[in-house]
Amino acid sequence: MNSTIFLKPFLQVLMIIVFSHFRNGFGLETDTLTAMLVLNDSDTINSSGKQFTLGFFTPDGTTRRYLGIWYRVSPSSVTWVANPERPLNDSSGTATISSDGDIVLMNGNREIIWSSNAVTSPTNATAQLLDSGNLVLTDGSNRTIWETHRHPGNSFLPTMRLSHNTRTGERVVITSWRSPQDPVPGNFTAGLSGTGVAQAFVWDNGVPHWRSGPWNGRVFTGVSGMYSVYVDGFSVGTAEDGSDYVTRAFRQEFLSKNFLETDGTLVEAAWNDENDDWDVKWKAPNDDCDVYNKCGPFGLCYINDTPICSCLIGYEPKSREEWDRGNWSSGCVRKTQLQCDRDNNATDRNREDGFSRLRFIKVPDLMQWSSGEENECKSQCLRNCSCLAYAHDSNTGCMSWYGTLIDVQKFEGNMGSDFYVRAAYSDLEKPKDHKVIVLVSVIASLVAASICLFFSWWMCKRKGKATISSAHGKAEASRSDSTEILMGEVNIEELPLYSFDVLASSTNNFDMGNQLGMGGFGTVYQGKLANGEEIAVKRLSAASGQGLEEFMNEVVVISKLQHRNLVRLIGCCVEKEEKMLIYEYLQNRSLDIFLFDKSQNILDWRKRFNIIQGIGRGLLYLHRDSRLRIVHRDLKPSNILLDEDWNPKISDFGMARIFGGNQDEANTRRVMGTYGYMAPEYAMGGVFSEKSDVFSFGVLVLEIISGKKNTSFYNDEFSLGLLGYAWKLWNEDNPGDLIDQRISTPTFVAEITRCMWIGLLCVQESPQQRPTISTVLSMLSSEIVDLPEPEHPGFTDRWSRSHVGPSSSTQSSSANKITITVMEGR
Structure with a gap:
């Protein structure tokens, strides 16, 4: 009796505590709002993948309450607000689906202060929060009748479309907040202008504040830090109603956001799990030159100039007084009349207008587009007297x-376009007297020919001496000679030369304790310069397969490249017989150390997937997005270095080759690479292309999945190699047996199996069947959902050690000279 009396109030209190804890601590266990569910102030709804949260929030420094959506990992990063202009003053607010099928927000007096105002009145309506941050209202037949992506806040989210209908003038834009504490719409909007070539804009009360430059099918050409549709996920298209739109792909594997700050700055940031914060990738405007029309009409802005504004060729400041005071808004005017504007007379006929080329330019606004090749662009513009400039x-x-x-x-380099400005004959570089030109040309040619003949004789003589000396093992090249040859062959742009003594001191005389790795090329040492900077010194051995040619090739190639997934070259050393390259030091060394050592359990699947994608992004930059088109030719785990955050960086460009603009493949009589990673057409026929790198990438993907070296299978009873083994398991519908036990968890099996599928597509025997690296990245990000069935991979039942002979040997069965580096990944 007494126990029952005490138990009843105890249970009541317990139920209140549990119910309160459930509502405030865990949120509602659903991603969908229905007419039967009321979302109270203390409730939240999470998307199925836990990316976004719907609930009530209060901006810092205020007491006002709003219904909104935010990133679950970052509650302060609110992406959409339902009631920015009618905040709640207390915590009595509720949200639900009304009887007529709208999402409604009510205060404590049951007054509706915000509604979705759907056009139709659906039955059985529900509102689901998706992992893209989109709150979608659907009817009973799952038809979308309203969504937050069509009514965005200050954030551009995955799958959202910012659009412009040039026929109706309607735009879907994102809008800044009035202040960080006040979500009322501010002065700035951002969206797409579909007039002519599509461009992104930020407007300040309708006036352009920043412009992206034209979309060229891969990137907005005036946005620093944008790589391509396959890397950054942006794409531009045309909707069924004729609207032009820009959208961004949804990627589950990493979290990023684009948002418009209150001052009109458009920012892209990526979530950093380790720091629990956003890392800014790019922002615009980024400097004064990014501000729209900073230098006025016919002005050119270059942030590294003093002053930053100048006039285009053939133009002068409209007001010299204002210009000298730093007020450039009035811009420039033409100072010399064009030939087109004059009466053609006998004197003028040979003084036609021409074009002055400017490089790395964000081309002007208000362009007109037409199809055509570059030479056609010039002739079209030259024929029309109204045409002031062209680009292609x-x-x-x-x-x-x-x-x-x-x-x-004007940009610093590596981005923008070549831009041709029409100028009068007198403003262009004037040719000298023809007789003088002919005389000077003849003399210069004779002098040049004499110098070339002398150096050819000298080089041949020196080469002959070097060959004889090498045969007898007696010669030693001097420091000055070696450096002179290297500098004569290679133009090292702003790349420091380090002395042998400095590098010896930094590595404690190349002490074995500082050794990071060793291979057929020589040894890599960790070092520290006098200023405290940590470096990695690659010291090529005299017997290295990488000689002076590969050394110079690496210096030339990598000194011209800059990408977050490529290792950075700091400098080099050429002294006597020493050839050394100095790289940035990467704390986690190379991929093979952690991948193939079974005692290492650091690389979980998330890290491995990030590494696969990073390698792909680096290859895409080499193949398509850098100013050089480059085939690496030696992609393998030991050439993938890892920084402190386990981000991959491709290294070792000694065997890389630069392609011409219209070149798709090349043939070499000197086949170099590493056994197990070379594509069949390259190893057997000397033919290499971007698809050769794709093959190597496919091998890497299968190694990352399995944790096994491709070459380690050749002692297996099947003698199939990793590719053959993966192909066998794929045909037996048993891909799980390939997965490294260290990452084999049910959570990721589907994603790992998809990556195995992509890997098999990359290693198909026929280069034509292999996807390009850009397509591979789309497959990895699920932009391409349906994958084709892979065909027979290369080197399965037809490739064994007997085909290539021992390591570092010459293949006798091929017309091409083949050099194979060490068999085991270093």
């Missing part, structure tokens, strides 16, 4: 300008 892009064709040239910006 291989993806968009010809761009021409017929009015004022505004918002012209």
